[in-house]
Amino acid sequence: MNPFTVCLHVHGDLDFFLPSRTPSGRVERHLSEKTSVKDVIESSGIPHPEVDLILVDGNAVDFGYTVTADAKIEIYPPGIQSSGFRKKRLQAPTITEFVADGHLGKLVRDLRLLGIDVAYDAAAEDRQLVEIASRNNRALLTRDRRLLMHAALKHGYFLRSQNPLEQTIEVLRRFNPGSMSSPFSRCLRCNALLESAEKEKVIGQLEPLTKIYYEEFRRCTGCGQVYWSGSHFTKLQKRLEQIRVKLGS
Ligand SMILES: [Zn+2]
Numbered sequence: 001m002n003p004f005t006v007c008l009h010v011h012g013d014l015d016f017f018l019p020s021r022t023p024s025g026r027v028e029r030h031l032s033e034k035t036s037v038k039d040v041i042e043s044s045g046i047p048h049p050e051v052d053l054i055l056v057d058g059n060a061v062d063f064g065y066t067v068t069a070d071a072k073i074e075i076y077p078p079g080i081q082s083s084g085f086r087k088k089r090l091q092a093p094t095i096t097e098f099v100a101d102g103h104l105g106k107l108v109r110d111l112r113l114l115g116i117d118v119a120y121d122a123a124a125e126d127r128q129l130v131e132i133a134s135r136n137n138r139a140l141l142t143r144d145r146r147l148l149m150h151a152a153l154k155h156g157y158f159l160r161s162q163n164p165l166e167q168t169i170e171v172l173r174r175f176n177p178g179s180m181s182s183p184f185s186r187c188l189r190c191n192a193l194l195e196s197a198e199k200e201k202v203i204g205q206l207e208p209l210t211k212i213y214y215e216e217f218r219r220c221t222g223c224g225q226v227y228w229s230g231s232h233f234t235k236l237q238k239r240l241e242q243i244r245v246k247l248g249s
Contacts, residue, residue, distance in 0.1 A: 001032060009026050014051075017145070036063065037073065047148035047156070048090075051090060052076055052089050053075075057071055057072055078174060094175060098119070098140075099138045101144060104143075110168040112188050157170070187220035189220070190220060197218060197219035202219055
């Protein structure tokens with residue numbers, strides 16, 4: 001087979017994944033055998049869950065399309081409008097359930113505070129993360145680009161920032177999980193939903209002053225952790241406000 005050249009043009013912030021953030025967003029690849037467009041894209045550094053639309057010489061294709069000759073390939077992330085091609089999008093615009101890679105404990109806490117379902121085990125191995133994501137149709141949140149390229153993975157996102165607040169905003173903007181509607185509905189420790197609990201049912205778990213000053217309690221349906229509107233609650237409300245302000249900015 002004669003060697004051929006494909007010219008990739010990446011849109012939106014996908015140049016983030018190119019070597020030294022190639023300013024023009026344009027990369028040339030020289031190939032000598034037929035290659036799936038997914039492999040061409042991933043070998044350029046862009047994980048497939050970050051790609052929402054692929055145009056080869058102007059035609060929308062899916063990841064299985066095979067490139068066999070010179071071609072111009074346009075690559076778009078989710079959220080970047082390219083008129084038409086609505087039915088050719090490769091990613092779900094909205095996802096409400098996630099699994100997070102280790103070392104993302106602060107992001108996980110923020111998302112659970114908003115009421116968003118995030119599976120998390122700081123000690124989980126890569127293969128377990130991929131399995132949870134694929135089995136339960138959760139989007140994998142990670143800062144491991146190679147992990148995001150795992151063939152079994154459908155949905156996922158590479159967190160650009162290392163700052164938990166910025167990361168939270170990134171997830172809300174990318175996946176529109178219907179946040180802000182049900183804060184304080186989920187356990188920050190274990191992700192299970194909270195339910196109201198009568199004081200007499202939880203009194204054994206309360207400190208002496210809490211018993212005196214508080215009347216309303218919620219209890220985790222998973223781990224049994226009890227929550228009330230104490231000083232800790234005020235801190236969490238401040239965090240929610242920070243997220244709201246940042247999201248609106
Ligand atoms: Zn819990």
